[in-house]
Amino acid sequence: MTQVLPYSGGNSHPGFMGWVQGGGTPVGMLAEMLSAGLNANMGGRDQMPLEVERQIGLWMRELFGFPDTSSGLFVTGSSTANFLAVLVARTRALGAASRASGVTAASGKLVAYAASSAHSCITKAMEMSGLGSQALRQVPVNVQGEMDVCALASMVAADRLAGLQPFLVVATAGTVNIGAIDPLEQVADLAAREQLWFHVDGALGALAVLSPDLAPQFKGIERADSLALDFHKWGQVPYDAGYFLARDGADQLETFATPAAYLARHTRGLAAGSPWPCDLGPDLSRGFRALKTWFTLVCHGTENLGAAISNSCALAQYMKQRIEATPELELMAPVALNIVCYRFRSDNTNAVNDELVVLLQESGIAAPSASSLDGHVVIRAAIVNHRTVAADIDALLEATLAFGRQLVQPITLKNKEEG
Numbered sequence: 309m310t311q312v313l314p315y316s317g318g319n320s321h322p323g324f325m326g327w328v329q330g331g332g333t334p335v336g337m338l339a340e341m342l343s344a345g346l347n348a349n350m351g352g353r354d355q356m357p358l359e360v361e362r363q364i365g366l367w368m369r370e371l372f373g374f375p376d377t378s379s380g381l382f383v384t385g386s387s388t389a390n391f392l393a394v395l396v397a398r399t400r401a402l403g404a405a406s407r408a409s410g411v412t413a414a415s416g417k418l419v420a421y422a423a424s425s426a427h428s429c430i431t432k433a434m435e436m437s438g439l440g441s442q443a444l445r446q447v448p449v450n451v452q453g454e455m456d457v458c459a460l461a462s463m464v465a466a467d468r469l470a471g472l473q474p475f476l477v478v479a480t481a482g483t484v485n486i487g488a489i490d491p492l493e494q495v496a497d498l499a500a501r502e503q504l505w506f507h508v509d510g511a512l513g514a515l516a517v518l519s520p521d522l523a524p525q526f527k528g529i530e531r532a533d534s535l536a537l538d539f540h541k542w543g544q545v546p547y548d549a550g551y552f553l554a555r556d557g558a559d560q561l562e563t564f565a566t567p568a569a570y571l572a573r574h575t576r577g578l579a580a581g582s583p584w585p586c587d588l589g590p591d592l593s594r595g596f597r598a599l600k601t602w603f604t605l606v607c608h609g610t611e612n613l614g615a616a617i618s619n620s621c622a623l624a625q626y627m628k629q630r631i632e633a634t635p636e637l638e639l640m641a642p643v644a645l646n647i648v649c650y651r652f653r654s655d656n657t658n659a660v661n662d663e664l665v666v667l668l669q670e671s672g673i674a675a676p677s678a679s680s681l682d683g684h685v686v687i688r689a690a691i692v693n694h695r696t697v698a699a700d701i702d703a704l705l706e707a708t709l710a711f712g713r714q715l716v717q718p719i720t721l722k723n724k725e726e727g
Contacts, residue, residue, distance in 0.1 A: 389551060453483055658684065
């Protein structure tokens with residue numbers, strides 16, 4: 309432990325605000341130990357661990373208002389879940405026969421849409437799907453960082469006029485850079501009108517529906533054809549615990565199910581219980597991620613988890629107010645959820661703020677991350693950890709001011725000497 313613990317990433321610490329990572333819980337750690345002891349392969353077969361995963365699926369169906377036809381699957385994280393969405397949407401557009409023939413016939417025809425603020429994994433998913441990143445249209449965003457639906461409609465119309473086949477639109481429920489929420493209902497309306505697969509990347513924000521005061525912002529998520537989310541973020545489940553939810557399980561089966569002699573099914577015995585998770589995704593060997601998620605949901609309860617999510621957003625608003633009341637600091641983006649982007653004002657702003665982030669991380673006081681908005685380097689604080697309190701926000705801002713003043717002082721003195 310002397311070689312590992314002191315050199316960890318630190319996301320369990322209340323001052324860790326650099327990236328969107330949950331802090332974990334003791335019950336989640338216990339569940340990991342128990343699942344390791346069971347050593348269950350969750351690819352299939354008739355076993356109790358799979359019933360735990362199916363129970364989580366039923367809860368997610370209920371939470372997000374999905375129909376009885378829906379199906380879910382634990383994956384490593386939303387990068388994988390978003391990739392599954394592209395694959396399922398692609399198969400839906402081209403037909404099951406495309407699994408054998410490939411996407412060559414559709415090359416240059418299928419096009420998808422996501423806001424310019426969408427996570428980079430959407431681009432990667434298009435590349436890995438064989439459709440290519442050039443087939444992904446980046447839709448402009450408004451001043452709030454939300455997808456411009458009018459621009460989306462124009463882009464779809466232009467592509468159809470050019471003889472292309474729009475097939476997928478990805479909306480984000482909590483963008484990674486500033487936490488903006490795309491207008492889900494409007495995107496759902498357009499997707500229905502244009503017969504596009506409507507996928508929601510809810511890696512950051514989807515679980516905010518657990519919070520009564522935040523849930524209204526996510527209206528429309530229940531209309532998605534598929535949804536990606538992460539329990540290891542706001543759900544505080546230990547890594548990794550991503551999830552993919554499809555409105556119609558038949559679409560998943562059509563995309564991934566592959567008969568094999570060694571995976572023959574029976575109505576009794578260990579080979580019962582079809583369909584298996586390996587029919588719903590690419591993995592046959594899968595770990596027991598469901599147990600730590602079940603422990604977290606049952607032991608802490610959805611009401612307490614929702615309250616913790618709400619509290620992190622309240623802390624973000626507190627941080628916003630403190631920044632706006634401090635002349636040396638500048639708020640750089642709207643605060644929709646739990647992410648605050650700001651900077652220290654100086655003559656050499658980008659260089660100073662880039663160095664500031666490193667100094668803050670090395671100090672051990674707090675760990676924000678550096679990002680960029682419209683060419684400006686910003687200090688980005690993502691408040692996710694359930695242990696974070698107002699004093700941790702104060703410590704981050706006071707350290708920002710202290711280090712910032714130290715960085716600009718030599719510049720000030722040099723300017724005086726030259727004058």
